[in-house]
Amino acid sequence: MMTILIPATVAAVLGGFALRIWYRRWKQQRIEANRKVEAPNSYYSSRGVRQQEDRERWHSIKVGTLHPLNREEVLRLLDVVDEDGVSSLSRKDRLFLDNMTLPRMGV
Structure with missing residues (x-):
């Protein structure tokens, strides 16, 4: 029983880390894709x-x-x-x- 539990736990932890790294990259790409930069000669001025x-x-x-x-x-x-x-x-x-x-x- 312990021989299966330890590798399964290690696999779950490594999978969790990999999933977290993937999610952070995906979220950052989504934020960058939705970012809108205002043009320097904008219609709005102070x-x-x-x-x-x-x-x-x-x-x-x-x-x-x-x-x-x-x-x-x-x-x-x-x-x-x-x-x-x-x-x-x-x-x-x-x-x-x-x-x-x-x-x-x-x-």
Whole structure:
């Protein structure tokens, strides 16, 4: 009885180790296959980056080509942006400046 029990126990232990090694490798391969890396030029960006992009886009407005009423409003809003930052503008003011610029890429 002992002659069969010892080899069976050793075989079970070795089989358990082999099964555990196989399972770890299989799990790691499955994780790597499902991993998604975000592209560097992603659609999503932080608020600070968006505000910087907005500020650069708004400062690229060709003020000389605007109607005098729009020109005054654009200059006033650009002064507000320079003094208090982009976050100080209301949604209406942001929309006005966005309408005076070329459309953003990807939007």
